[in-house]
Amino acid sequence: GAGVSQSPSNKVTEKGKDVELRCDPISGHTALYWYRQSLGQGLEFLIYFQGNSAPDKSGLPSDRFSAERTGGSVSTLTIQRTQQEDSAVYLCASSSQPETQYFGPGTRLLVL
């Protein structure tokens, strides 16, 4: 079946602009995760959604970052007033708790 998909695959934006990144999880997976992979920081957790429970936002680096998951499926990660240090690959994963997390191909964000 279809895996996790993310869009766009690449995004170039100017400092100060807002960006929205989209994740379509595997159908039926109740858990959805966002991670960020940047040079020098490795791969770090951002936010986790599980069903209708309150999301675990403990990894969001600042209040410029937010995410929502509508209808228990698609998720969008929004970065407001982007900064150059936001440049990274943003990875989404989904799982059928508590098993393996399946990752999407990522969105490569470059903030100029």
Place this chain on the structure above:
Amino acid sequence: KQEVTQIPAALSVPEGENLVLNCSFTDSAIYNLQWFRQDPGKGLTSLLLIQSSQREQTSGRLNASLDKSSGRSTLYIAASQPGDSATYLCAVKRGGATNKLIFGTGTLLAVQP
């Protein structure tokens, strides 16, 4: 705070060699440990998942072991092939109220033909 370290950071071996990648974690209270591979410009592909109650998992030429008490896991790759060249990441899940993965620093593997 859980910290996950992988050694070596990079490894280059000739084709056909058996090799071991190491992963260590500071907090033994883990729910499971997962090994991934990442190809350049791609996402992560799950290789093996070991539950905290398990000692090892095998898939084809790959074998992963887990020693919770010592905070270590190893990924053994038998008869390496050039197609195995990638970055290998281990990640631990603590479970409980949080299900986030804490990733290691990664090992960049190059298998020379």
